[in-house]
Amino acid sequence: MRTVMVTGPGQTAVVEEPEPSCGPKDIVVKVKACGICGSDAHYTTIGGIPPRQGATPLGHEPAGMVIEVGAEVSGLSTGDHVVINPMSDPRGVIGNGGPTGALTDALLIKDAEVGRSVAIIPKDLPFEVAALNEPMAVAYHGVNRTNPKPGDKVVIFGAGPIGLGAAIAYQDKGAGHVIVVDIIGSRLDKALAIGADAVINSAEEDVAARIRALHGTGTDGIGAPRLGTDIYYDAAGVPQVIDTVMASAKHRATLVIVAVHKKPVPLDFGQILTSELTLVMSMGYPTEIFEVTQSIIANRDKYTRLISHRFPFVDALEALKVASTPGAADKVVVTFD
Known part of the structure; x- marks a missing residue:
């Protein structure tokens, strides 16, 4: 063979x-x-x-x-x-x-x-x-790490297969509004085709301003204005994603890192202290390898577009x-x- x-x-x-x-x-x-x-x-x-x-x-x-x-x-x-x-x-x-x-x-x-x-x-x-099935299990594990609740507002950075798989998963789990951010127009077109509520081309638009227009405003722990997003999903692996979230996250928002960052990323803990941001890492699929199978069966047309x-x-x-x-x-x- x-x-x-x-x-x-x-x-x-x-x-x-x-x-x-x-x-x-x-x-x-x-x-x-x-x-x-x-x-x-x-x-x-x-x-x-x-x-x-x-x-x-x-x-x-x-x-x-x-x-x-x-x-x-x-x-x-x-x-x-x-x-x-x-x-x-x-x-x-x-x-x-x-x-x-x-x-x-x-x-x-x-x-x-x-x-x-x-x-x-x-x-x-x-x-x-x-x-x-296997790569979508990776995407699904990242979603599970954020413990999404029905109605949550989600921003996904990166519209490759993992990011798009996460968009489908958040829809499965009842997210209220899902935004996908990327710099490649064809990927953003796919995000809309698989059901994302909105997309942002970060090479052409002010990301924070567009998120604010779509998700409204929230506050940090002492009342300073922040974006209204509940969950941020990093499938891009670029420092600008982290910078955007650190500066914008509302009180007790969640950021999950699924992407591989190839260089160290500095974090200003003073900047995020008042947000009490929940930062979680995600690798592999401890339980999701066949959990995601049912999503693929149910949403085969969406997954085909990936x-x-x-x-x-x-x-x-x-x-x-x-x-x-x-x-x-x-x-x-x-x-x-």
Whole structure:
């Protein structure tokens, strides 16, 4: 079978490997779609994922069809369509340093268990949409970290896949008004298409003034005027986002950091003391990997809009290049015959 590997710094290749052997507690999934993540480009740049030696298999956003079921596995049958938790493999994370990656024809799922390692999805759900399950779980965890209440006013910075996934999640959870902020017009168009109440192009508009016009005003803990936003969601990872929130957050607003900030960001605690801002960090998906599956099933048309590029597996290496080129794509998905 074919598997995409990082074979050295800046080098990827499609490598022939033996087909997986299914044990009594395992299943084998024929991969039908796999998303490309920004981390895939990072692993390629550094030549793999230390401390693993040798080539590193890529791909951790899969959806597929069960083609083999071990004798001791319950609740799964050949032909089932599934999404996969890449964190569940006892040997190491799928596509993130473990011995397997999901950019492959067939993927062995060790110790397979419904609700822990896989979730069954409807057969009419397109595999390319189902392959958004893993990154959307990341977005969903960030939303959960903010403990949203019905009616909350939300501002999301960054209209990439994570930010847009968060916009859908906040709608699911009853947010009263969701604004999405970005500098790319096509991304803001997508935000409106998936149901955001308003968008702001931060390259052209005064962000704080527009938020004030849309969310009204609040105060900090001593009555000084602030913006009326309840929750800020950072999916952009740029210092200007933090500066805007620090200067504008009302009393006991919440800021969640989901994006990776590549440089240190200074914080003026004196500036935010009177706001009693709740600052939370968000990484991964401790419980959300299959919680988000139901949202994808229910909102498949919205999630479909997040996909900007589709490549057949024969062009998987080109898909990796496009996904790693800044500004070239939003969400890239590789599909299999």
